[in-house]
Amino acid sequence: xxxxxxxxxxxxxxxxxxxxxxxxxxxxxxxxxxxxxxxxxxxxxxxxxxxxxxxxxxxxxxxxxxxxxxxxxxxxxxxxxxxxxxxxxxxxxxxxxxxxxxxxxxxxxxxxxxxxxxxxxxxxxxxxxxxxxxxxxxxxxxxxxxxxxxxxxxxxxxxxxxxxxxxxxxxxxxxxxxxxxxxxxx
Numbered sequence: 058x059x060x061x062x063x064x065x066x067x068x069x070x071x072x073x074x075x076x077x078x079x080x081x082x083x084x085x086x087x088x089x090x091x092x093x094x095x096x097x098x099x100x101x102x103x104x105x106x107x108x109x110x111x112x113x114x115x116x117x118x119x120x121x122x123x124x125x126x127x128x129x130x131x132x133x134x135x136x137x138x139x140x141x142x143x144x145x146x147x148x149x150x151x152x153x154x155x156x157x158x159x160x161x162x163x164x165x166x167x168x169x170x171x172x173x174x175x176x177x178x179x180x181x182x183x184x185x186x187x188x189x190x191x192x193x194x195x196x197x198x199x200x201x202x203x204x205x206x207x208x209x210x211x212x213x214x215x216x217x218x219x220x221x222x223x224x225x226x227x228x229x230x231x232x233x234x235x236x237x238x239x240x241x242x243x
Contacts, residue, residue, distance in 0.1 A: 066121060067192050069182045073129075073175060074113040074200045077106050080171055081207045084164060085214070093156050094218055094228035098143045102168045103211055105136025109175055110204050117192050118201065126183040133176035140169040155227075 081103060087093050095103065112129030115122070143165040147154040154163045217231045218224060 066182050066185045067117070069178060069185075070113050070116045070121075071192065071197060071200060073178050073182075074110060074117065074204065076171065076175065077110040077113065078200060078203050078207060080168070081106055081110075081211065082203075083159075085207065085210060087157060087164070088214065091157060094231070095215075096143075096155060096226060096228060097224045098139055098146075099156075099165065100215060100224060101139045102136050102143075102165065105132045105139065105172070106168075107208055107211075108132030108135070109179075110208075112179075114201055114204065117197050121182075123183065126179050129179045130176055130183075133172045133179065137169060137172040137176065140165045140172060144169060 084095065084099070084103065088095060109129045109132040112125045112132065115125040143155070147163070156164060159167060218228055
C-alpha cells in the first residue's frame with residue numbers, strides 16, 4: 058500500500074490526533090486568554106493527552122503497531138482516571154467546581170468524555186484488519202507540527218506556572234515566572 062493511499066485506520070489516527078490537538082489547544086487558549094491557570098490534575102490530564110498524541114504520531118509516521126495503540130490506550134486510561142478523580146472532588150451539591158465551563162460542563166468533565174472517546178477509537182482502530190496508516194501528507198505533517206508546538210508551549214507555560222517545585226493546588230499566578238525574575242534580577 059502506498060504511503061499516502063486512503064485507509065480507514067489512517068483516517069482514524071489523523072482524526073484522533075486532530076481531536077487531541079483541538080483539546081490541548083482549547084485548554085491552552087483558555088489558559089492564556091481568560092487567565093485560567095491549570096491545576097495539577099489539569100496538567101496531568103494534558104500529559105495524558107500528550108501520551109496519546111505521541112502514540113498516534115508513531116502510528117501516522119512510522120506505521121501502526123500494537124504497542125503504539127497500547128501506549129495510547131494507557132494514556133487514555135490514565136487521563137480518564139485523573140479526570141474522574143477531579144469530577145469526584147467537585148461532585149457535592151453546591152460545589153461550583155474548578156475553573157470555567159464550556160456548554161455548562163467543566164473542562165475536566167469534557168476531558169473525561171474525550172478520554173472515553175479516544176480509548177474506544179483506538180481500540181476500534183486496533184481491531185481493523187488493514188492498519189496501514191503511514192501518512193506523509195501535508196495534513197499529517199501539519200498535525201504533527203501543531204502537536205509539537207502545543208507540547209513545547211505547554212511545557213514552557215508549566216515551568217512558568219510551577220517553577221521547578223510542585224504546582225499550587227489552586228494556582229493564581231505564574232510562580233515560576235516570579236522565581237525566574239528574582240534569579241535574573243528584573
